[in-house]
Amino acid sequence: MRCQPRYKLPVYIWLKNKQSCLLCGETTDTPxxxxxxxxxxxxxxxxxxSVCALPLPTPALRxxxxxTRPPAFERVVAPWIYDFPVDTLVTRFKHQAKWPLGRLLGELLAQSVQHHFDEGLERPDALVPVPLAARRLRQRGFxxxxxxxxxxxxxLEIPCEENLLQRVQDTPAQQALDAPARRRNLRHAFALAPGATxxxxHLALVDDVLTTGATAQTLARLLLDAGAARVDVYCLARTPKPGDPA
Incomplete structure (x- = not known):
């Protein structure tokens, strides 16, 4: 006896739907x-x-x-160098609200982080996004x-605590500043949410691009001073050398 009604029309099976590559437009062979x-x-x-993920010409520990001056954060995980086409994808995601591009990069970052977990990287207790200045948040919308x-x-099955850090002071854009100016620019710019324990x-900061590391250093020091045991950084890309614009 049939337990399903008879239906002779074509049935759409979404699992068999093929995607197009967001970069070249060809049919993809990947999830x-x-x-x-x-x-x-x-x-x-x-x-x-092995600490800040700065691209090096040859393999090296640090x-x-x-x-000479170890940062407050323990480890940076970044799959890519901030170069074409990743730089273009990040820019279109941030400044043109091309969310599918950001989602693609985020999924590939998740795969990279999971690979590091499989290789022995300690799994954090929570993911903490770097907060955005209020003025820029209003302009960008996200x-x-x-x-x-x-x-x-x-x-990754790790909780996201997106309100743990707060941006309490708007500061000038970081792009045009050198590393010392960036550190001065970020002084007193961030705070913990009231009552945070x-x-x-073990926390992992999440951001799009690591440039000089000034923001990551400031936030990692804030979290450690508040009692955190360890802070890592997960980002999409690392600039080729400290101070490159991102």
Missing amino acids: QPICTPCESELPWLVDQC CGQCA NQATLLARWLSGP LRNR
Whole structure:
């Protein structure tokens, strides 16, 4: 006896629907909307500092700066160098609200972070997006770091605490500033949410691009001073050298 009604019309099966690559437009052969050739040609970050992920010409444990002045954060995970086409994808995501591009990058970042977990990287207790200045949030309409943290939270099964950090002071844009000016610019710009308890917690900051590391350093120090045991940084890309615009 048939338990389903007879239906002779074509049935749409969404699992068989093929996607188009967001970079070249060809049909993809991957779960994400990016084809294998385009994914392989992304500027993957290979040789890097084991702490800040600064691209290096040869494999090394630490870059000179991290060896002489270790940062407050423990480890940076970044899949790519901030170069074409990743720089264009990030820019279109942030400044043109092209959310599908950001979602694609976020899913690939989640895969990269999971790979590091499989290789022994300690899993954090929570993901914490870098807060955006109120004026820029009004102009843009969203915080790209918050979206990335949400997109990481599901696949990695790590809670996202998007209100843990607050931007309490608007500051001039960081792009045109050198590293010392960036540090001065960020002084007193951030605060913890009232009543936040961080004792012995391992947290991971989430942002789009790591440039000089001034923002990550400021926030990591704030979290550690409040009782956190460890702070890592998960971002989409690392600039080729400190001070490059992002």
